[in-house]
Amino acid sequence: MEQKTREKSFKQMLWISMISMTMMFAGLTSAYVVSKGREDWVSFDLPGSFYISTILIVLSSISFVLAKSALMSASQSKTTLLLAVTLLLGLGFVFFQFSGFNELIDAGLYTTGPQSNVASSFLYVITATHLLHIFVGILVLAWVLFRNARGKYTPESHLGLSLSAIFWHFVDALWIYLFIFFYFIR
Template sequence: MEPKKFLLWLFIVTIVMLFAAMTSAYLVRSTDGDWLKFDLPNRFLVSTGVIILSSVTMQWAFGAAKNNNRTMLLVALTGTIILGLIFLKLQVDGWGQLVDQKVFLGGRYSNPAGSFVYILSGLHGFHLITGLIYLLIVLYSSIRTQAGSLNLLQIEMCTTYWHFLDLLWIYLFVFLQVNN
């Protein structure tokens, strides 16, 4: 296996382990009697659709790179970046909806249930920001014509990471919907 791909997969495995531990802790802690029940913000559902759409544009970018279609590659990468930023904005709006429901992160009026939602979505948001940085690097490379069918490794790795982030959010969203 190509060493850079191996490192990416090792990184993905560590993220999976982190979120597995966090969701396990969520389940264990939720058995205590003080667990707050509340509705997830509807912005989280909308953001789920946005991140799924961003995976479509990322796959489109990968296909354009394979076909050496630089214009479509740039359009698709830019679209993926824009959708990633919209996802993050919707997440922040979702946190605002949580505050409106009197669900807080830490402090005197907080509850572990709400804190877990903030931490899980925030931790995913952090990883999405790293994905956006990676996308910007690939976009810069593509503008400089270094990414294309002759150099697919960078865009392939970026596509893999972006799809992983998409699947991770879907898992978190479903997990929180079912267990909240």
Template sequence: MLWIAIVSMVMMFAGLTSAYIVSSSREDWVSFEMPTAFYISTALILLSSTSFFMAKKFIKQDNRQLTTVMLLATLALGIAFVVFQFIGYNQLIDSGLYLTGEKSRISSSLFYVISFAHLLHIIAGVIVVSVVIFNHFRFKYNSSEVLGIELGSIFWHFLDILWIALFLFFYLKG
């Protein structure tokens, strides 16, 4: 089921980025630079993938203490990613780039839609990480039972890769 969901998400974001590419040829297209907060959120999500990778490594070694630290770090970094995305949206608004209304532009509207769609998936990922942590505290994982952490990490790493792809897309297309 997870792989079906991932394929569906890839298709959705392929469609959205295709709309961005097609729309960029419009006469009213306005290019803009990504706010600095999106650079920070990119670093945060990379760090969160690293911490989740380490959590999986440590549980396979039955090191519950370091697994706990790495899972909590992943959760904190994921929440920080969400916070910095909203800071980035505020920076866009401060620059006069809106989602809707008279002053909105198709470029900024599509940027908001695509990045917010990803943000909703990150919020789902934060819930997944929270469930993994909950189950970890209930001693459901050890060196021979890692399925929940494995599935959670696949989803989280997918979201990381997806954001990096979107970030590079916007950076290069900007």
């Protein structure tokens, strides 16, 4: 009974955290929409690297689903492999996000300084805030990968892996929302 209470408590804390993060991003994107009416607003295309990073984050969620499925089938080595793939795809996402920032800078879109504009500053702030959450997800994913490789998760006991999967899918869905938002609201 104590394990079920512990599991329920951790899941509730995670959901409350994700709701808070959702509210923060809703506020940031709302501010973006309101600011779009400014006279000095500059529209721009999303960097090509953001398209690639979007594909990578979606693939990472798929590999995480497969990893959890492998765990539930008691295939520890397959789970470890798929968690490693998920981690690599997450790192690829980060790489292409930074490549996208470089593309923005090459296009003359800065976050601060005399050459900056409100639109690009919002894009940088929102995507960098999302990247912060991705970094947390990558650290957690690395920890879960390490623990799984040491045999700490079983089909009966996998709370850490399940919680990290929920969070990873959340940051994936959050990026998809942000990508679609920036694609259509420029």
